[in-house]
Amino acid sequence: MSSPRNQPQYQIRFDWGVEGANAIAPGAHIVVWADALGGSAPELEHDNAVITGSVGSRGAVAAWVLDRQVELGDRATVAVVAAGGPDGRFAVEDLLAAGAVIDALAEVGIDYISPEAAAAVGAYTGLRNATGHVLSACVTGQEIMAAEGREPIDAARKRNDAAEFTVLKEFRLPA
Secondary structure, X not given: OOOHHHOOOOOEEEEEHHHHHHHHOOXXXXXXXXXXXXXXXXXXXXXXXXXXXXXOOHHHHHHHHHHHHHHHOOOOOEEEEEOOOHHHXXXXXXXXXXXXXXXXXXXXXXXXXXXXXXXXXHHHHHHHHHHHHXXXXXXXXXXXXXXXXXXXXXXXXXXXXXXXXXXXXXXXXXX
């Protein structure tokens, strides 16, 4: 069932956390999970393809989505989700990762984006040169360093800079 929270009229949607993903995933073909500091894979209540996305993988993710759109023979609808911090709180690092992916999707022509998605792109374009620094400067990064040291942040920085992404659930053409 469509509701305004589902952002049904947009090809690219954006929201936060598992609850947000479950709100915007209905009707979407692909969910991109943006979790800059790493965490567990989401448990989502839908059958859509699910992939990870980051600043470094933004171009590879956009190319993958464009290939799925060609397979589909129609516009692919994408739900981009910022994982969020513990307890679903705002996490700037995930906002920037999601914004980077949305920006790359727009660059390949998948660009009918919701206002929420446009705001994520604005955050990313404004801070694109600081995305690596944000990982250690953000609240979640500071909490991780206080509890575990710098190594997890350095590992997250390498993951976020890498072009690779993970397909958590395969894309299937609708029946």
